[in-house]
Amino acid sequence: MARFSIYSGLMLVGYSSLESGDPPMGVAFGQFEPTAGYLAIQNECRTNHVDQSGLTLSVKTESGVVVPSMAVAILDCTQELLPDCIEITILGIPSAFYEALFPYHVIKYAHQFVR
Template identity: 45%
Template structure:
């Protein structure tokens, strides 16, 4: 197969100014401004892990953020949340979600999510004749 794979972007997940992990935010919901993906914890994650195992209300107090590799902190109006199911499902079952990323920034950062969504809409409209 000769498909070229798009180089994935990496984002840092921050607690205050400390990098607690990274993610590629490889999935998304463009109309909602949501991007999510596997969370790759750094050694610093142990400092907040217990709070990430609790409900989102407790976790909201952490004020997590996402930083693009170019240094920009991405505005996420709905916050950043870590869903850690590693205790029940294994060490790779940690996901991070960035909520409320506005346009046009969302399209700039995640063109692949927008293209996939547009393709899905097009397929639905073509199939509904």
């Protein structure tokens, strides 16, 4: 499974395999693995679950290509729940990019309708 890099501006803040998704909605999400850079934005990710646009979050492929999207958000519930309960969600990925980056999500989605 691919490993994506998550940035806040130019600062690397973590990684994710984006192991889950909703292809028709262009949504990919997964467990977030923070780096040392995450400490600079962690408080905002813990307290602001509505609008994180000020963090200028972006996601890059292993080859360094930015994943186009409408929004990226980090949901950090480490204070309320378990210490490793941080999730990243990417919203509004164009379908052509989604199919190329997440073929497994697309296949899994299609198979749920086959009986």
